[in-house]
Amino acid sequence: MGHDIGMLVIRLALGLMLVAHGSNKAFGPGGLGGTTAWFASLGLRPAWLHARLAAAMEIAAGVLLGAGLLTGLACAAYVGLMLVAALTDHRGKGYFVFKGGCEYVLLVALVAVGVASAGPGAWSLDGVLGLEVAGAWWAVGAAAAGAGAAAGLLAASYRPPAVAEGEAG
Numbered sequence: 001m002g003h004d005i006g007m008l009v010i011r012l013a014l015g016l017m018l019v020a021h022g023s024n025k026a027f028g029p030g031g032l033g034g035t036t037a038w039f040a041s042l043g044l045r046p047a048w049l050h051a052r053l054a055a056a057m058e059i060a061a062g063v064l065l066g067a068g069l070l071t072g073l074a075c076a077a078y079v080g081l082m083l084v085a086a087l088t089d090h091r092g093k094g095y096f097v098f099k100g101g102c103e104y105v106l107l108v109a110l111v112a113v114g115v116a117s118a119g120p121g122a123w124s125l126d127g128v129l130g131l132e133v134a135g136a137w138w139a140v141g142a143a144a145a146g147a148g149a150a151a152g153l154l155a156a157s158y159r160p161p162a163v164a165e166g167e168a169g
Contacts, residue, residue: 004121032055042089050157074112075142079113083109086106118134120134
């Protein structure tokens with residue numbers, strides 16, 4: 001029972017956090033227009049499409065993980081989303097989040113891999129449906145699928161802006 005409560009708390013914390021991030025991208029102060037401009041500045045092309053995909057994927061993955069439904073797939077989405085964030089927005093800023101580094105997104109991705117390994121717990125829709133979705137292979141699968149999706153997206157769509165001479169360093 002302790003495992004089930006722990007996984008419920010972790011799933012709800014991660015799920016609500018990502019739903020909030022996705023909702024902010026779509027409906028926050030800058031809305032999709034602001035997110036589009038931000039993504040364009042990062043080099044994601046076409047930015048309008050990536051703004052919408054990121055918002056929708058964050059909301060969907062957050063809802064799935066929070067509910068404990070298709071947990072391995074949701075964890076793979078978390079890994080992919082966080083890797084894209086690490087390699088675009090947090091790139092070259094070091095580790096610590098207070099300096100813009102990858103600390104936060106790395107932690108979120110690794111916790112998602114941990115959830116894939118431990119499973120969603122009995123207090124989840126996967127548990128209610130009798131889906132066996134836990135173990136080392138689920139963790140490896142979530143990490144590999146997320147990394148593969150991030151690599152594919154970046155290869156197809158990431159065109160970072162050139163650094164002007166004298167700005168590097």
